Amino acid sequence: MKAVFMLEHGNVDVLQYGNVPEPEIDEDEIKIRVKACGINRLDIFTRAGKRGVKVNFDGPHILGGDVAGDVVEIGKSVENFKIGQRVVVNPRLVCSKCKDCLTGNDESCMRYRMLGTSINGGYAEYTKTHKDNVFEIPDSLSYEGAAALPTVYVPCWNMFKRRAQLKSSETVLIASASSGVGSAAIQFAKFAVGATVIATTSNEFKAQRAKDVGADFVINYNEETIANKVMEVTEGRGADVIFDHVGTDFWNQAIPVLAPRGRYGICGVTSGYKADLQMGTLFMRNQSIFGIHMGKRNDLSEIIRLVGDRVIKPVIHNTFDLESVQLAHDEMDKNEFFGKLIINVP
Ligand SMILES: [Zn+2]
Numbered sequence: 001m002k003a004v005f006m007l008e009h010g011n012v013d014v015l016q017y018g019n020v021p022e023p024e025i026d027e028d029e030i031k032i033r034v035k036a037c038g039i040n041r042l043d044i045f046t047r048a049g050k051r052g053v054k055v056n057f058d059g060p061h062i063l064g065g066d067v068a069g070d071v072v073e074i075g076k077s078v079e080n081f082k083i084g085q086r087v088v089v090n091p092r093l094v095c096s097k098c099k100d101c102l103t104g105n106d107e108s109c110m111r112y113r114m115l116g117t118s119i120n121g122g123y124a125e126y127t128k129t130h131k132d133n134v135f136e137i138p139d140s141l142s143y144e145g146a147a148a149l150p151t152v153y154v155p156c157w158n159m160f161k162r163r164a165q166l167k168s169s170e171t172v173l174i175a176s177a178s179s180g181v182g183s184a185a186i187q188f189a190k191f192a193v194g195a196t197v198i199a200t201t202s203n204e205f206k207a208q209r210a211k212d213v214g215a216d217f218v219i220n221y222n223e224e225t226i227a228n229k230v231m232e233v234t235e236g237r238g239a240d241v242i243f244d245h246v247g248t249d250f251w252n253q254a255i256p257v258l259a260p261r262g263r264y265g266i267c268g269v270t271s272g273y274k275a276d277l278q279m280g281t282l283f284m285r286n287q288s289i290f291g292i293h294m295g296k297r298n299d300l301s302e303i304i305r306l307v308g309d310r311v312i313k314p315v316i317h318n319t320f321d322l323e324s325v326q327l328a329h330d331e332m333d334k335n336e337f338f339g340k341l342i343i344n345v346p
Helices: 041-048 143-147 150-163 180-193 204-212 226-233 248-257 279-284 299-308 322-334
Strands: 002-005 016-019 029-039 066-074 086-089 126-130 134-136 171-174 196-201 217-220 239-244 258-266 288-291 316-321 340-344
Touching: 002 322, 016 322, 029 086, 029 143, 029 150, 029 322, 041 322, 066 126, 066 143, 086 143, 134 299, 143 316, 143 340, 150 180, 150 239, 150 258, 150 299, 171 180, 171 226, 180 196, 180 204, 180 239, 180 340, 196 204, 196 226, 204 217, 217 226, 226 248, 239 248, 248 258, 316 322, 322 340
Parallel strands: 171 196, 171 239, 196 217, 239 258, 258 288, 316 340
Antiparallel strands: 002 016, 029 066, 029 126, 029 340, 066 086, 086 134
């Protein structure tokens, strides 16, 4: 099959387009003809071998976790799927054996693997994965739209619904509106919850796009101070929930404007992972700080339902052919996009 693979870590030049053997499935797995694959920051880290992501190269490694496509083969013990079904994959594969998995808390499984990082993924014509990670998509949802969902919307469900329990009467502050997860968080908080959304970004183009996809207020942090604007918008109360996928740079500006009983959720640390915390303020204001990694496996089905009901709409910035994956990685590196970058595999 055609695939983009790598034999070592490095810059975009390590991504090679060529032929590799098709994956072979076990009895509890499903083989998928990939039609679209979302690109995530994790792909860049995995390619470069940064942030603790090291691939054990025992053959060509294929990146890409957010796969959408058609079922082409099902393992012997797989029920409820049929050949030709249109599906999307949750790339976080859990062990199904540990205490967390067995008690319904699979989002806390520490023996998880990520499709495209720990094992071969979707920058290819075919991929395979465990049956429990495969979800049917409605006809109204395109392959591109489906591939834009898993890695960015599953954390939104986990963060806003399960952990922060964000309410429609509350205000949420969302870091870096232009990234895949930032734009997803705006949509989710605004349309799936009905909260007031303040988003931050770096220029006027991105600020306008953030408003287009649902932000009530946008802070251009190159022109105004995040804290001042949040206090102005919330009439001195601060943000009830803060969605941080950026880390140190955002934390320093955001934590001072967390409201009483505020919940500060962290799902990424691209700018750094060390933080100064004023513990006195934390308990005096009854605040909470928590982290999430993706969500439960089945949270993706809730996201598919919301998209099917047209409550939220995936934000796609650009699409690329499989053989042009290097261009897509370059575009992500430049940070001049708003929403998701998607690979098409016709
Ligand atoms: Zn587990």
